[in-house]
Amino acid sequence: MDWNRVRADFPLLRREVHGKPLLYFDSANTGQKPEPVIAAVDAYYRQYNANVSRAVHALGEQATSAYEAARDRLARHLNVHRDELIFTSGTTMAINLVAYSWALPRLKPGDAILLTRMEHHANIVPWQLVAQRTGATIKVAEITPEGVLDLDALYSAMTPEVKLLGVTHVSNVLGTINPVREICRQARKRGIVSMVDGSQAAPHRALDITAIGCDFYALTGHKMCGPTGTGTLWARREHLQAMPPFFGGGEMIREVRFEGTIFNDPPHKFEAGTPNIAGFIGLGAAVDYLDALGMANVEAHEAELLAHATEEMRKLDGLRIIGTAPDKAAVISFLVAGAHAHDLATLLDLEGVAVRSGHHCAHPLMQFYGVPATCRASLAFYNTHAEIERFIVALRKVRGMLGT
Numbered sequence: 001m002d003w004n005r006v007r008a009d010f011p012l013l014r015r016e017v018h019g020k021p022l023l024y025f026d027s028a029n030t031g032q033k034p035e036p037v038i039a040a041v042d043a044y045y046r047q048y049n050a051n052v053s054r055a056v057h058a059l060g061e062q063a064t065s066a067y068e069a070a071r072d073r074l075a076r077h078l079n080v081h082r083d084e085l086i087f088t089s090g091t092t093m094a095i096n097l098v099a100y101s102w103a104l105p106r107l108k109p110g111d112a113i114l115l116t117r118m119e120h121h122a123n124i125v126p127w128q129l130v131a132q133r134t135g136a137t138i139k140v141a142e143i144t145p146e147g148v149l150d151l152d153a154l155y156s157a158m159t160p161e162v163k164l165l166g167v168t169h170v171s172n173v174l175g176t177i178n179p180v181r182e183i184c185r186q187a188r189k190r191g192i193v194s195m196v197d198g199s200q201a202a203p204h205r206a207l208d209i210t211a212i213g214c215d216f217y218a219l220t221g222h223k224m225c226g227p228t229g230t231g232t233l234w235a236r237r238e239h240l241q242a243m244p245p246f247f248g249g250g251e252m253i254r255e256v257r258f259e260g261t262i263f264n265d266p267p268h269k270f271e272a273g274t275p276n277i278a279g280f281i282g283l284g285a286a287v288d289y290l291d292a293l294g295m296a297n298v299e300a301h302e303a304e305l306l307a308h309a310t311e312e313m314r315k316l317d318g319l320r321i322i323g324t325a326p327d328k329a330a331v332i333s334f335l336v337a338g339a340h341a342h343d344l345a346t347l348l349d350l351e352g353v354a355v356r357s358g359h360h361c362a363h364p365l366m367q368f369y370g371v372p373a374t375c376r377a378s379l380a381f382y383n384t385h386a387e388i389e390r391f392i393v394a395l396r397k398v399r400g401m402l403g404t
């Protein structure tokens with residue numbers, strides 16, 4: 001695999017920032033887009049912009065078939081049935097859909113929702129809103145200081161009152177890869193429904209949702225080379241059939257009378273209104289792009305980048321890496337003694353280096369580590385070993401400027 005040729009597919013990576021070549025280490029926040037994705041969105045608007053599932057004219061049919069083809073591609077990529085894939089604006093909407101359509105009508109006082117310490121706010125706040133309205137409570141499974149989920153604690157927290165487990169596949173702060181297949185098996189054995197947040201797994205590894213054996217799996221398209229405003233919820237068919245729709249409107253109906261409405265079948269039952277057509281056509285192109293690279297190649301290449309960056313960062317005095325799980329994706333949260341994360345990120349930006357600083361939408365994790373914020377370097381397959389060397393030089397320089 002010629003990764004330099006692959007990198008050339010990403011036009012944005014050729015730009016400069018503050019007069020320096022851009023070094024983009026913020027892919028966990030959002031990923032950059034390759035030429036075929038940009039071209040697919042462009043072609044839709046230039047050549048066949050029309051609404052989907054409504055018009056019989058040629059443009060309408062072309063748009064509908066491109067939009068539905070994206071669902072086929074994503075379904076194949078994830079090893080699930082296409083009718084179990086609901087297009088959403090992202091993970092946040094996907095989890096909210098489960099919270100309001102599955103959990104809200106079911107949970108009652110005395111029930112519990114089990115979450116882990118390393119969840120993103122998107123897999124915490126919707127459950128709190130549902131808990132407030134149903135009288136259910138939230139339980140939390142803890143992590144070790146290395147950032148590994150304490151599996152014994154997790155399994156012993158799976159008590160009879162727990163009705164739903166929310167767990168992230170890969171932590172957006174620690175990079176920890178959770179053994180979701182075994183976790184979901186344990187949950188299922190106890191009759192607990194599992195919701196996996198796959199936002200940070202989908203860009204980095206081959207996914208076989210059927211093998212994972214969860215009940216719900218959410219992911220977001222913009223982190224996996226696709227356009228913003230795209231994502232998906234996969235759900236077991238029996239849940240989709242039993243769940244009432246979350247949004248009402250066009251496309252999600254079979255027949256509407258003032259006396260009542262007969263809903264369309266899943267997935268359309270959950271896709272009211274005009275969707276992000278261009279976005280999903282772009283996501284279909286992103287899936288093709290990733291499939292052509294091969295997710296196993298992506299994973300292996302990123303593992304090398306992670307090992308290189310970790311080794312070099314460990315040589316820097318005063319630098320602390322938060323999240324040292326043995327099984328990790330290419331996400332490195334770090335702190336430099338005596339420097340605030342925002343100051344570090346601001347000075348790194350002046351060197352052309354884009355990293356994220358802040359709480360990363362994971363306040364409970366920041367509380368666990370007793371820090372208000374971290375800096376986070378998150379890599380993707382389009383990053384290079386040379387960029388890692390440049391990053392280390394920039395880190396040393398910034399550390400010197402901050403006098404740390």
Ligand SMILES: Cc1ncc(COP(=O)(O)O)c(C=O)c1O
Pocket residue numbers: 028029089090091092093120122123168170171172197199200220231361
């Ligand atoms: C682990 C995790 N979950 C959920 C989300 C939310 O994704 P979105 O904002 O695309 O809905 C993110 C995005 O940062 C994430 O990293």
